[in-house]
Amino acid sequence: xxxxxxxxxxxxxxxxxxxxxxxxxxxxxxxxxxxxxxxxxxxxxxxxxxxxxxxxxxxxxxxxxxxxxxxxxxxxxxxxxxxxxxxxxxxxxxxxxxxxxxxxxxxxxxxxx
Amino acid sequence: xxxxxxxxxxxxxxxxxxxxxxxxxxxxxxxxxxxxxxxxxxxxxxxxxxxxxxxxxxxxxxxxxxxxxxxxxxxxxxxxxxxxxxxxxxxxxxxxxxxxxxxxxxxxxx
Numbered sequence: 001x002x003x004x005x006x007x008x009x010x011x012x013x014x015x016x017x018x019x020x021x022x023x024x025x026x027x028x029x030x031x032x033x034x035x036x037x038x039x040x041x042x043x044x045x046x047x048x049x050x051x052x053x054x055x056x057x058x059x060x061x062x063x064x065x066x067x068x069x070x071x072x073x074x075x076x077x078x079x080x081x082x083x084x085x086x087x088x089x090x091x092x093x094x095x096x097x098x099x100x101x102x103x104x105x106x107x108x109x110x111x112x113x
Numbered sequence: 114x115x116x117x118x119x120x121x122x123x124x125x126x127x128x129x130x131x132x133x134x135x136x137x138x139x140x141x142x143x144x145x146x147x148x149x150x151x152x153x154x155x156x157x158x159x160x161x162x163x164x165x166x167x168x169x170x171x172x173x174x175x176x177x178x179x180x181x182x183x184x185x186x187x188x189x190x191x192x193x194x195x196x197x198x199x200x201x202x203x204x205x206x207x208x209x210x211x212x213x214x215x216x217x218x219x220x221x222x223x
Contacts, residue, residue, distance in 0.1 A: 033210060033211075035213070041215065041216075042203065042213050042214055042215035042216050043157075043203065043205075043213035044213075045210055045211075045212065045213075048209070048210050055209065056209060056210055091156070091157070093157075101147065101159050101162055102147075102157075102159070102211065103159070104149075104156045104157040104158075105156060106155070106156045107156060
């Protein structure tokens, strides 16, 4: 596609529910990244994929968070048993190769009530 | 641990004046360094990057940044600020993944 697409753009969920966030990277981009941006804060790294493998998942805050990427394309970030502190904007970015600059999606705003 | 610091939460400047947004990094070796801008209700947009070579990097919208290895800095600059430059600016650096600073809000007043 022309850009990085994320869905849904907004998600309100009840505490304790599971949520799935989707990222469609730019076609042909081998690297895919997930970040989290809390209100008024910087970007917190979560995980990155090179192809379908995740060489660095060091930023995942807890075992409630997981992510996968299939076919070297679409990625899903799953948060189980959501907590209020999970409320944030989740940003996905893709890149044609390591350190060639990211293109960001518009993000998914997650609100846990 | 790698880190990127933006010491100013906010920078205020009058339109037409030069602006500087500061960034320092703590990354071993020669990291890749980037600046991104985030306008309200919009995604992050790439401004410029330093990989290697000339220490002065020119980017989008008239912005430039100077890489200073001895001071481990990568400050963003523009000779003449516009009101439309008002936004949130992020410095980032790293190798396999980018570490972002906390962001600096730039406010340009008419």
